[in-house]
Amino acid sequence: xxxxxxxxxxxxxxxxxxxxxxxxxxxxxxxxxxxxxxxxxxxxxxxxxxxxxxxxxxxxxxxxxxxxxxxxxxxxxxxxxxxxxxxxxxxxxxxxxxxxxxxxxxxxxxxxxxxxxxxxxxxxxxxxxxxxxxxxxxxxxxxxxxxxxxxxxxxxxxxxxxxxxxxxxxxxxxxxxxxxxxxx
Amino acid sequence: xxxxxxxxxxxxxxxxxxxxxxxxxxxxxxxxxxxxxxxxxxxxxxxxxxxxxxxxxxxxxxxxxxxxxxxxxxxxxxxxxxxxxxxxxxxxxxxxxxxxxxxxxxxxxxxxxxxxxxxxxxxxxxx
Numbered sequence: 001x002x003x004x005x006x007x008x009x010x011x012x013x014x015x016x017x018x019x020x021x022x023x024x025x026x027x028x029x030x031x032x033x034x035x036x037x038x039x040x041x042x043x044x045x046x047x048x049x050x051x052x053x054x055x056x057x058x059x060x061x062x063x064x065x066x067x068x069x070x071x072x073x074x075x076x077x078x079x080x081x082x083x084x085x086x087x088x089x090x091x092x093x094x095x096x097x098x099x100x101x102x103x104x105x106x107x108x109x110x111x112x113x114x115x116x117x118x119x120x121x122x123x124x125x126x127x128x129x130x131x132x133x134x135x136x137x138x139x140x141x142x143x144x145x146x147x148x149x150x151x152x153x154x155x156x157x158x159x160x161x162x163x164x165x166x167x168x169x170x171x172x173x174x175x176x177x178x179x180x181x182x183x184x
Numbered sequence: 185x186x187x188x189x190x191x192x193x194x195x196x197x198x199x200x201x202x203x204x205x206x207x208x209x210x211x212x213x214x215x216x217x218x219x220x221x222x223x224x225x226x227x228x229x230x231x232x233x234x235x236x237x238x239x240x241x242x243x244x245x246x247x248x249x250x251x252x253x254x255x256x257x258x259x260x261x262x263x264x265x266x267x268x269x270x271x272x273x274x275x276x277x278x279x280x281x282x283x284x285x286x287x288x289x290x291x292x293x294x295x296x297x298x299x300x301x302x303x304x305x306x307x308x309x310x311x
C-alpha cells in the first residue's frame with residue numbers, strides 16, 4: 001500500500017538556513033581583515049567599531065547562489081571608496097580618479113570578500129560578477145550578518161544578507177500576479 | 185620572460201602586472217578570456233598566463249580549456265588567480281589544464297613563491 005505524498009518530507013528537507021546559522025560576525029571580520037591586509041596595505045587596519053555612515057555612500061556587492069543564496073555588500077562613503085581605490089592601486093593610481101576607477105576597485109574588493117565568504121558557506125555555490133551602486137535592500141533582517149568597522153577612521157559596513165524571501169511588489173506596480181504570486 | 189595577465193578588474197590587472205614586472209616579466213594585459221585569446225592569436229605567446237575565473241564574455245575556465253585545445257600553446261604555463269576557493273573549483277581548474285592556483289587575496293610574496301614553484305622566476309629575481 002502506497003503512502004500518499006503529503007509533501008512533508010520534501011518540506012522538512014527544504015529548510016533553507018539563514019546566514020546566522022552558517023557564519024558569524026567574527027568570521028566576516030576576519031575575512032575582511034585578510035583582504036585589507038593583502039590588497040589595501042599591510043598596515044591597514046579595520047577597527048571593529050561602528051560608525052555612522054555619511055549621507056553620500058556607495059556600495060559594491062556580489063551575489064552568492066547555492067544552498068544559501070544572498071548578497072555580500074560593502075558600503076562606505078564615496079570619499080572612503082575613493083581612498084580605498086588609491087590604496088589598492090598604489091603607485092598605479094591616476095592623478096584624478098574617475099568614477100569608473102572607483103567602481104572597478106571597490107567592486108573587486110567586494111568580489112574578493114564575497115569569494116572568501118562563499119568559501120566559508122556550504123557549497124557548491126556560484127559567485128556573480130561584482131556590481132556597484134545603491135545597496136540591495138535587506139530582505140529578511142533575520143537572514144543578515146553585518147559587521148561595522150572603521151577604516152582610517154571612516155565607517156564601512158560589510159553585510160552578508162539573504163535574498164529570500166523576494167521583495168514584495170511596490171503597491172504602485174501594476175503587475176498582474178497569478179494565484180501563486182508569480183508575475184504574469 | 186613574458187606574461188599575460190587576464191582579469192576583468194583593471195585594479196587587479198595592475199596589481200598582478202606590477203608584481204610580475206617587479207620580478208622581471210614583460211607583461212601584457214587582457215580584460216577577459218576572449219581578449220586573452222586575441223592577444224595569443226596576435227602571436228604574442230607568453231611564458232606565463234595568470235587568469236581570473238569570473239569574467240564577462242569568456243571566463244577563466246573557458247579560457248584554460250580553449251588554450252589547452254590548441255597544441256601551439258602547449259608550453260605556456262597557466263596560473264588561475266581568483267577569489268573562487270572551493271576545493272571542487274580548484275580541482276576543475278587543474279583538470280582543465282591550469283598549472284597553479286592562487287586564491288585572492290594574495291600578497292606579492294605569495295605570488296612570487298607560486299611563480300618560483302613553476303620555475304618561471306627570471307634569473308635576476310632568483311638572486
